[in-house]
Amino acid sequence: MKTIVTKLTAILSGAMLMLSTTQFSYAADNPISSPDTLLLTQVQIVDTEKQKIRRGAVLIEQGKIAAEYAVPPANFKGQILNLNNRWLIPGLIDMHVHAFGNRAPHAKSDFAGTEKISQRVLYTGVTGFVDLFGHEQSQIAARQKQRTGAFLGADIYSSLSCLTAPKGHCTEYGLETRTMSTPEEAVVQVQSLAKAKPDVIKVVYQPSDDQPSIDKATFSAIVQQSNQLGIKTIVHLKTWQEVSDAIEVGASAFTHIPGTPIPAGLADKIAKTKMVVIPTMTVHTDLTDFLFDKTVLASELVQAMTTPDIIAGYQSEQTMKKWGDREAKWRKLDDQRTANLAALVKAGVTVLAGTDAGNYGTIQGYSVHREILKFTQAGMTNWQALAAATTKAGTFLGIDNTLQTGAQASFVVLDASPIEDIQNTQKIHTVIHQGQVVDRALVLKNGF
Ligand SMILES: [Zn+2]
Numbered sequence: 001m002k003t004i005v006t007k008l009t010a011i012l013s014g015a016m017l018m019l020s021t022t023q024f025s026y027a028a029d030n031p032i033s034s035p036d037t038l039l040l041t042q043v044q045i046v047d048t049e050k051q052k053i054r055r056g057a058v059l060i061e062q063g064k065i066a067a068e069y070a071v072p073p074a075n076f077k078g079q080i081l082n083l084n085n086r087w088l089i090p091g092l093i094d095m096h097v098h099a100f101g102n103r104a105p106h107a108k109s110d111f112a113g114t115e116k117i118s119q120r121v122l123y124t125g126v127t128g129f130v131d132l133f134g135h136e137q138s139q140i141a142a143r144q145k146q147r148t149g150a151f152l153g154a155d156i157y158s159s160l161s162c163l164t165a166p167k168g169h170c171t172e173y174g175l176e177t178r179t180m181s182t183p184e185e186a187v188v189q190v191q192s193l194a195k196a197k198p199d200v201i202k203v204v205y206q207p208s209d210d211q212p213s214i215d216k217a218t219f220s221a222i223v224q225q226s227n228q229l230g231i232k233t234i235v236h237l238k239t240w241q242e243v244s245d246a247i248e249v250g251a252s253a254f255t256h257i258p259g260t261p262i263p264a265g266l267a268d269k270i271a272k273t274k275m276v277v278i279p280t281m282t283v284h285t286d287l288t289d290f291l292f293d294k295t296v297l298a299s300e301l302v303q304a305m306t307t308p309d310i311i312a313g314y315q316s317e318q319t320m321k322k323w324g325d326r327e328a329k330w331r332k333l334d335d336q337r338t339a340n341l342a343a344l345v346k347a348g349v350t351v352l353a354g355t356d357a358g359n360y361g362t363i364q365g366y367s368v369h370r371e372i373l374k375f376t377q378a379g380m381t382n383w384q385a386l387a388a389a390t391t392k393a394g395t396f397l398g399i400d401n402t403l404q405t406g407a408q409a410s411f412v413v414l415d416a417s418p419i420e421d422i423q424n425t426q427k428i429h430t431v432i433h434q435g436q437v438v439d440r441a442l443v444l445k446n447g448f
Contacts (some may be wrong), residue, residue, distance in 0.1 A: 001214035022070040036062045036435060044087045045403050045417065048387040053419065056355060058088065060409040061407030063435035067405055081437070086429055087417050089386060090401045091127025091154075091410030093393035094368045095278045096234075096255050096354025099131050102290040102306045102363055105322070110306050111156045112448060114142035117364050118153030120447025123424070123440045124301050125412035127433050128155035130397070132202045132234060132356070133162040135175050140196055152433065152443065155410075157397055159202035159234065161193055163222055165212040169204045170234065172211075176298025180214060182439070183221030190225040199397065201226045201233045205246065208239045220249040233398070234278065240266060247273050253396070255354060256280050259333055262340045276396060277390075278354035279341050285334035287361030287368075290314040301366040301426055304444055310363075341378035351375065353389035369425050382422045409435040 002189065040058040045068070047054065057064060057072040062360035069238045072080075078261065101111035112120070114134060115358040131139060143156040162170035163186070178189045190201065205219045214222075219235075232252035237243060239258050246254050246268060253276035270277070283304040289296045296302075297311050313319060344351060355374070368389055375385040394401025400408060413430040 025047040025395070028272050031089070034058075037066075039072060039076055039078060039080045039434065039436070040088065041052030041072050041080055041082045042085050043083045044085055044417070046087050046089045046269060046386070048089075048383055048391050048404055049402060049404075051117070051383045053087070053417070055085070055335075058403070059172065060432075060435045063409055065403065065405050065407050065409055068403075081430075083413055083429075087414040088403065089412050089414065089418060089425070090390035090394070090403055090407070090432070091412060091433065092125050092368045092389045092425075093353070093401065094121075094126055094129040094350045094355055094357065094365075094371075094389075095133050095393055095396070096127045096280055096356050097364065098134055098356070099129060099364065100134060100358055102249045102310050103358070103360060104310040104313030105360065107309045110448070111311055114138060114156065115145065115151060115153065116447045118142065118146055118156055118441045119151060120305065121154050121365035122152070122431055122433055122443045123304055123447070124368065124437050125428050125431050126154050126155065126365050126368055126408035127412075127431065128393075128397075128399075128401075130200060130234075131156065132200075132236075133159060133170055133175075133177075136161045151446070152436065152438065157199035159200050160196055160198040162202050162204060163189060163193075163214075164204040165214045165218075168212045168214065169206065169209065180218060180222075183217050186214070186218045186221040187225045190222055190229070194229050194231060198231060200252075201231050202236065203233055203251070204236045205242055206236070208242060216245055216249070219373075223249045223251050243270070247275055248303040251275060253278055253352070256356075257284065257340050257344075259284070259337055259338050259340075261336065262343050267343045267349060269342065271347040271349045274350065276350045277344055277350045279337075279344075280354050280356040280371075281337065281341065281378075282362050282367045282370045283356035283359050284337050285330075285361070285374065286367065286370055287314075288327065288330040288334055291319065291323060292360055294371070299366065301369065301428075302363055305363050305365045320398055338374070338378050341375070345375075345379045345384075350392060350396075351380070351388050351432070352393050353385075369423070372425055373422055376422050382419050385422055386418055386425075 030384040038060040045054050057069045058068040099114045103109045139158045139160045146156045148151050161178045164170045170177045180186045207213045223233050235246045235251045235254045255278040257279040353371045355362050357364045372385045391402045411432040415429045416424040418424045
């Protein structure tokens with residue numbers, strides 16, 4: 001792991017030289033000097049929980065925040081990274097991806113597999129993601145390798161499989177899924193999958209769809225069995241009726257946001273039951289911007305995250321020939337989904353950032369920044385949008401992804417304040433993953 005983490009002394013020599021020698025002295029007896037120790041100084045800590053920015057220094061020990069100081073400790077002996085008043089936010093977590101790579105219309109896919117995507121997205125400040133369906137055995141293997149440090153990549157959380165009806169959604173990709181038609185079969189499948197320790201259970205429930213779906217009794221059995229085993233469920237669905245059913249059976253979260261107007265009272269009901277929403281606004285709406293807003297794919301992060309072929313595919317002659325006249329129609333649909341999300345936000349529903357990366361209209365890593373932006377367009381404050389992609393995602397996954405003492409030391413250091421302009425999340429200076437400063441050039445190289 002360490003071999004691909006650039007030595008701080010090498011990349012930070014500039015910053016180190018700027019340290020005032022009167023501010024710090026290096027006593028030989030200082031205990032804080034293990035290689036896993038790093039002191040971040042002159043930090044603007046963007047605390048989404050208190051909704052305040054405070055200045056200070058952050059001590060990292062063994063991948064966790066060991067202490068925070070208003071004034072850095074004297075006699076500190078160890079590695080110091082002076083952030084020169086840059087902004088520190090927790091690492092971004094994408095709650096809905098398919099981490100195989102990127103696709104675009106009329107373009108060659110850049111499929112690279114979970115391990116490489118996990119490395120690649122660190123560049124964008126994504127320090128963790130939840131894969132909601134891929135090849136089960138490959139997911140298990142990639143997660144194991146990432147967790148044991150075989151490569152330096154974003155933390156991999158995974159549903160490992162997809163629970164669906166025979167010939168239902170997820171079965172069309174040629175990958176093995178777990179299918180069931182009855183509550184009894186559902187219980188067997190959940191118990192069997194649980195042995196491989198999925199971080200969440202992904203369920204497809206959409207009786208409204210053309211593809212076959214499990215029925216409500218089977219859906220209920222999956223959720224009940226998962227709840228008994230203490231594993232959260234994330235439900236892929238399409239309509240507000242299916243959202244109501246998900247509330248009834250006690251699902252933990254639903255993903256995607258229906259495109260029809262939200263029925264009166266439902267947002268409050270969701271808020272009351274505390275069911276979480278992962279709306280995946282980017283997969284629903286960003287195809288419009290990829291085709292019709294030239295600035296969106298011009299971002300430096302896009303260039304880094306995929307191939308020129310994929311980028312060109314979105315605005316090619318062939319693509320425009322097919323969809324070039326759709327802008328007004330698509331924008332109307334997009335506006336409806338934004339209005340639906342706004343209703344959820346207003347009701348106080350917990351919303352988490354997930355992109356459904358791997359599909360058209362998304363770019364692995366980059367789209368998390370787009371999702372955060374779209375949250376603010378649906379009425380979230382910049383504070384709330386940041387929390388949705390960081391601290392609150394951590395809470396759902398049972399990890400401490402805050403900036404408090406004891407939290408995991410996965411951070412993004414920004415050159416400008418995300419509270420002033422949410423798009424500043426793209427102005428990335430440094431990424432720190434579990435206490436290690438990421439060599440962004442190297443993870444990019446390893447990620448293709
Ligand atoms: Zn998906």
